[in-house]
Amino acid sequence: MCGIVGIFDLQARRGINRELLSRMNESQFHRGPDEGGIHIEAGLGLGHRRLSIIDLGGGQQPMHSRDNNVVVTFNGEIYNFMDVRKELETMGYSFQTHCDTEVIVYGWQAWGEGCVDRFRGMFAFAVWDRNQQTLFLARDRLGVKPLYYALLANGQFIFASELKALKEHPDLPRELDPTAIEEYFGFGYVPDPKTIYKNVYKLEPGFCLTLKQGQMAIKPRQYWNVKFAVNPAPRSEKEIGEELVGRFREAVKIRMMADVPLGAFLSGGVDSSGVVAMMAGLSPDPVNTCSISFGDPAYNESKFAAQVAERYHTAHRVEQVDPDDFSLIDQLAGLYDEPYADSSALPTYRVCELAKKQVTVVLSGDGGDENLGGYRRHRWHTYEEQMRSWLPDSLRKPVFGTLGRVYPKADWAPKIFRAKSTLESIGRDSVEGYFHSVSVMSNELRGKLFSQQLKHDLQGYQAVDVFRQHLRNAPTDHPLSQVQYLDIKTYLPGDILTKVDRASMAHALEVRVPLLDHQ
Known part of the structure; x- marks a missing residue:
């Protein structure tokens, strides 16, 4: 790199x-x-x-x-x-x-x-x-x-x-x-x-x-755009699964070439665990793996990473990150050069710091959720799209829009009762609904935050217009594929890959992403 x-x-x-x-x-x-x-x-x-x-x-x-x-x-x-x-x-x-x-x-x-x-x-x-x-x-x-x-x-x-x-x-x-x-x-x-x-x-x-x-x-x-072509020949789930594993293994294999020490990030999630499993099958030596742990068990996945490391006999290293460690904030601002608000930038920096102690190149599991529809919001979007298709706009928007406004934001309640965000999304059209699910600040809050001068300068422009512009060029009209396409065009390069590039390069560490092989 x-x-x-x-x-x-x-x-x-x-x-x-x-x-x-x-x-x-x-x-x-x-x-x-x-x-x-x-x-x-x-x-x-x-x-x-x-x-x-x-x-x-x-x-x-x-x-x-x-x-x-x-x-x-x-x-x-x-x-x-x-x-x-x-x-x-x-x-x-x-x-x-x-x-x-x-x-x-x-x-x-x-x-x-x-x-x-x-x-x-x-x-x-x-x-x-x-x-x-x-x-x-x-x-x-x-x-x-x-x-x-x-x-x-x-x-x-x-x-x-x-x-x-x-x-x-x-x-x-x-x-x-x-x-x-x-x-x-x-x-x-x-x-x-x-x-x-x-x-x-x-x-x-x-x-x-x-x-x-x-x-x-x-x-x-x-010169290139992601495709969502459907294979006309019907195939069984088993055949598709075998092809996926074969393509995944080959994508990992070609990324293991290096004249310097090589390893992998291992979070314990499906994607990074899959990468490590493929590397273990391709390498005669134990794979170097590293993880970050947290003191709060609600956010600590290191036990899952340890299980994968034990199964594949990796040379595994773990370091604990203090969730209240704010010492990096000024340094991260310098790394990113412009506003960037993903809180995982801190643990990503730390895991890159840890990896560099062992290796110069690591493979990561980034891109799996975008590529394979793995985010929870993808599932909820398809549910919401079904609701939108059942009710005419003239009824759906006023009814669900009103319900979303009056329903309390019950973060304290069991998940089944936390319906405010879902009701608000169903009250919007498809694009606005998905933007609502991924945005970090609502239209209402931005309206309260921005000065009159900034509102004047915007001339009615809204961030959701980014999605609308991309969908004009989307090579698919399937609801799930469309939101995957939006993630691949926005969240993946703008957030995920930016975070990994800056954090890894800060430590002169190269990160390779086999799940984003275009083939």
Whole structure:
């Protein structure tokens, strides 16, 4: 895992400030403490911080092609790089290293923008093609790796793995985006492609961007979208289960390649336990596993993790986290660079800290709930959709809307009597109902919190509009698939993967997510 940074002059081939580029690059030192490098030429500067995982002695970046016409800076892992390399070798390309970065260099020369379709992995990279005077950027399909960018008033396009690197540039605008504030107080994070700042963006998962000198338009292009195709051939549950296990095992296997110590997070839940089970079956040595425990038994799953560790004979480590440990709050704010409100950021930081004592690479179970419909809210949404289908809007909205308003918020009562949120959701349409179930602050509370000036600036914009925009492009009309799609486009990259990337990179730890293999 690494950090990348760049400055590209779209207006002219003016000189790049080496000191500024170095400062931007070094602000991400934690992402790659092993090595650093920069490349500068007229109108372009690229930087890289390296965490060495494969080909420890080679693979320095920015990496050049043999003819020096192509330069790459890359963050991530291409798990099928050996297959891609063999294909490129049959086309006449020769390789000088044993790392995956070089397949991006020659993949670009062979296939241009189409190279991204051949890569299987997690990545954010930039390719400079001197002959074409073109800069090409791409982010992996599901957003495991981050990529921020901005076009400055002076015509410079800047990009980096983290927002803090862009903030090193003195010309970066720092004006807050009112719609991003609304989205933050709705979701607890700022969903892609926005950031908390106006005119500063994240490249969305599954998107790429091509830039040429003299062309000031910034138009990201989607190269991949999740599919919900139904297999027309009927199959038994047993056959589907066997295929799932086979695909899962293969996704784990290709993520176990590393020239450094490897392990896994083990929470005791289904997803991480499944990852550890697959690793144990594929490794001749005990798998290194780690868990975080809590003193409060209501939140402590370490006993389940211990059962899995015992069953698969892992080399297991556990550390207890104090739920009242607030010492990290200021540090976490610096890590995330913009507002972020997931309370699990603290234990995630601690488990990464623990893992780094043993290993440099870990596999995690992230993505299983989004991919396989595992959240409780998915089940409740399907129930609510049934209720919506039974009653006409003219009756459902006023009746259930009123019931939701007057029903007490009985957090103290048994779960069967805690119906306020459900009643409120049924009183809304499908999109508003699901937003209500995932939002961290209700529309009513945001209305009370926001100043009149902020409300004026919003001009009626609401965070739920993020969902509506995504559903316009959703390749499915099935109620469950639609909310899975929304999670994959918002919660997964904006919350889960952001949390894991920042916490792991703070400790120079690489996290791989087999359940998010796009195949």
